[in-house]
Amino acid sequence: AAMVGFTQVQRFQQKSLPTCHPAQAVTLNNLGQVSDYQGQYQQALDYYQQALTIQQRSLLPNHSDLAGTYNNIGDMQGKLGLFSKGIKSLEAALHILEESRMPNRDIMALTYNNM
Numbered sequence: 001a002a003m004v005g006f007t008q009v010q011r012f013q014q015k016s017l018p019t020c021h022p023a024q025a026v027t028l029n030n031l032g033q034v035s036d037y038q039g040q041y042q043q044a045l046d047y048y049q050q051a052l053t054i055q056q057r058s059l060l061p062n063h064s065d066l067a068g069t070y071n072n073i074g075d076m077q078g079k080l081g082l083f084s085k086g087i088k089s090l091e092a093a094l095h096i097l098e099e100s101r102m103p104n105r106d107i108m109a110l111t112y113n114n115m
Helices: 002-016 022-037 041-058 064-079 083-099 105-114
Strands: none
Touching: 002 022, 022 041, 022 064, 041 064, 064 083, 064 105, 083 105
């Protein structure tokens, strides 16, 4: 049910919002989370990577949402056995959080946990 709802939201956003609107990245991250919960790790990774592409174009480079998405990507890479890629993604998340003036401690703790 959640996947259907988020997919409908995504279709609506694709028709009504600019290509790189941050709201689309939020929906893609939500689709990634549902896919993760369903054990569809490659599909989740694909959604997270699409979200990251949008965020890189629409957010400042030290925005905590980028760190959250890098964390999600690293988590999926680890679940898929891509450990060296996963570590690099998690390190990218930590770098963003450390550079941020107001780091999101929750994302930082989750990222350290995923390492």
